[in-house]
Amino acid sequence: MTDPADYPYATHLDVKFAPLSVVDVPALVAQCQDRWYNQTLCRVNDSVIRLGVMQGEYHWHKHDNDDEFFFVLDGRFIIDLEDRSVELAQQQGFVVPKGVVHRTRAPERAIILMVETAAIIPTGDA
Secondary structure, three states, X not given: OOOHHHOOOEEEOOXXXXXXXXXXXXXXXXXXXXXEEEEEEEEEOOEEEEEEEEEEEOOOEOOOOOOEXXXXXXXXEEEEEOOOEEEEOOOOEXXXXXXXXXXXXXXXXXXXXXXXXXXXXXXXXX
């Protein structure tokens, strides 16, 4: 298993907003100083919704047991797969199925939401 602490990303797995709370994405984005920021916003059943404020490249990885959904709120976000790259614009989303090797990147600052199981290791499975 890969430890998120081994990577230079600001990854926060704590749940920021409890049920029945307003999830204030613009306030979190305004406070963000990191180039690769990932914050768990809330839990929905067995899944979590995460906020990503990103610029640059993530490393190649995969998740053996978990699908990931990426949805772009602002900016341009690229998902590299082994055989192609998928470029997402604002208000577009994409599912990376479990077991698929991928990396994500944002040439300029992008703001995205991710939906995945609460058990997922964001940096991937070894």
